[in-house]
Amino acid sequence: AHIMHYPQQSIVGTRAMESTNFNNRPGGQNFVVAIMSQHGYNMQDAVIMNRASVERALARSAFVRTYNAENKRFPGGQEERIEVPGTGLDEVKGLKSWDSYSHLERDGLPVPEEWVSTLDKSEKTVLVGKTSPPRFLEEAHGAFLQAQERRESSMMVRHGEEGWIDNVFVTESLDSGRLVRITLRTNKIPELGDKFASRHGQKGVIGRLVNEEDMPFTVDGVIPDLLINPHAIPSRMTVAHVLEMIGGKVGSMEGRKIDGTAFTGEKEDSLRAGLLRNGFNHTGRETMVNGETGEDYTADVFAGVIYYQRLHHLVSSKLHARSRGRVQILTRQPTEGRARQGGLRFGEMERDCLISHGASMVIKDRLLDESDGWNLMVCNTSGCGHIAYYDWKRRTTVCPYCGDRSDVHTVQTSYAFKLLLDEMKSLGVAMRLELGDRR
Ligand SMILES: [Zn+2]
Known part of the structure; x- marks a missing residue:
């Protein structure tokens, strides 16, 4: 709010x-x-x-964001624990530096008016210290009882945000677990x-x-x-x-x-x-x-x-830039949106602009090199046009139609185009690429 x-x-x-x-x-x-x-x-x-x-x-004005943390209970008696990770008897996987937890009390909760930030060099980004049971139960090694291994699963401040701990509420959730509600407050100066x-x-x-x-x-x-x-x-x-x-x-x-x-x-x-x-x-x-x-x-x-x-369109909540970063798994194009550290869209009008300037290498850079460029292998044995692949075991290119020793060429396309070809294939339509010499 x-x-x-x-x-x-x-x-x-x-x-x-x-x-x-x-x-x-x-x-x-x-x-x-x-x-x-x-x-x-x-x-x-x-x-x-x-x-x-x-x-x-x-x-x-002040901006207040509410965070909720809960220690969930799993069937089989396993449960999450709100605590300072690493202070229990169990080994904790993915433990952060000691400094990340230094502002937490022994119950794993922060003190009101403590400053937490993902922006400055202080490593105080943990809002609630929490550990979870392992995802899979491991088999016991030998006859000795092993220390349980737990996962670090603390609740963190949202990426790119900071503020003072405003309030810490502790109550009980529906399945009688512990429910912690924390409000984080930031001053927003025009x-x-x-x-x-x-x-x-x-x-x-x-x-x-x-x-x-x-x-x-x-x-x-x-x-x-x-x-x-x-x-x-x-x-x-x-x-x-x-x-x-x-x-x-x-x-x-x-x-x-x-x-x-x-x-x-x-x-x-x-x-x-x-x-x-x-x-x-x-x-x-x-x-x-x-x-x-x-x-x-x-x-x-x-x-x-x-x-x-x-109006609550504050520039501090919109400012965004990216050099390299995550990509979508389906299209292999950069993710979208500030929350996912997305890329800045190079849209059709921007593309048209570069075309009108004749800046073809810049287009290639934006659309392929800095996005979802893909080296596609195409068979050209008497105009076959099917997509070929490289068999790493036999160290040879293979066309699924013509077999080995076919005339395979590499073509630069976007991964999105390869995806289109694959999806068409799944519909029973084999698209063929007609290759020509590059002038
Ligand atoms: Zn072929």
């Missing part, structure tokens, strides 16, 4: 928010927003955020690439964190938390976004909540009057000063206060 550290009730709200109790569980904060560009770091739907605001814990949105669908990711002294500011000295791009407004016609900015501005100046309910809420004229009453321009625009040069901007900038929510 994501839990915001300092949630606020929105300055501009609707009557429905009262009756649905929304104000008792708010999910955002009131941001000071200016609609302007700055060096292009908020182009398209990017936003620029004030670094000082972030350091004052604007939009800061950073480049994190996503935010107002309640009008105006979403965007942080394109830059700007130091407070470099941010533009109003003649009153107000520095915005957020700069959004003017192009985000006209085509989307989110007029309510603009209205809420004015409403929030009046509300924050007068210390009152603004009713933004459709048809019945506070009218635009009233809000404009409110701006004038507080010494602002009735348009909501104000003269702003360039924080880098100290000069006034020639155009007035529309600025106000509006409720923003942090």
Whole structure:
């Protein structure tokens, strides 16, 4: 779960928010927003955020993940044990270094507020120490009673994650085994690439964190938390976004909540009057000063206060890269997805791009050498075209149709293509490859 550290009730709200109790569980904060560009770091739907605001814990949240560990019981009296592996009487297979268990208590459980991480060099990645009975019962060697061998099966922190042990709950599972539930907590401070949105669908990711002294500011000295791009407004016609900015501005100046309910809420004229009453321009625009040069901007900038929510598309949970790694067993292509340390897809459009550049060796590199390249043997004895193989015992190539001493050639293809040929064969269709000389 994501839990915001300092949630606020929105300055501009609707009557429905009262009756649905929304104000008792708010999910955002009131941001000071200016609609302007700055060096292009908020182009398209990017936003620029004030670094000082972030350091004052604007939009800061905690991420809590729950882990469950259970000591299962197997038929035959065997059972898993929650303990510090290696401290029992039995030999433990796959034991980790002593340091990996050093933060565990003698019951195999960690202490709350202990830092565990798969990212830093500390080897503290074990959440619950656990050992399991061997998979297969071994035969006794000789007449001597042997020490039982157990397997290390500790519960680890998810790959690529870290945090503080928040809570450790111990209870009983259905088959009266021990059930341990651990919550792991991480602070998520807004950073480049994190996503935010107002309640009008105006979403965007942080394109830059700007130091407070470099941010533009109003003649009153107000520095915005957020700069959004003017192009985000006209085509989307989110007029309510603009209205809420004015409403929030009046509300924050007068210390009152603004009713933004459709048809019945506070009218635009009233809000404009409110701006004038507080010494602002009735348009909501104000003269702003360039924080880098100290000069006034020639155009007035529309600025106000509006409720923003942090969306849980955090860049820290999406960042991913791979050089080499695991492959799928069926196709022998790299695995897919961040959780499986997958490769980055080189799709059709990327392929088309390289074709249009004539970069044939790059295509071969991506599609074969760095993926599922395969040297396929093909028999060409009078155009046979069947797939041949190399018999390692007799040290000769064999065509299942023509037999030994056939004219076998090696062709570079992808393993996925070989798989297609094999699957067609299983359907009773023998595909033949017509070989030609490479020009
Ligand atoms: Zn053949």
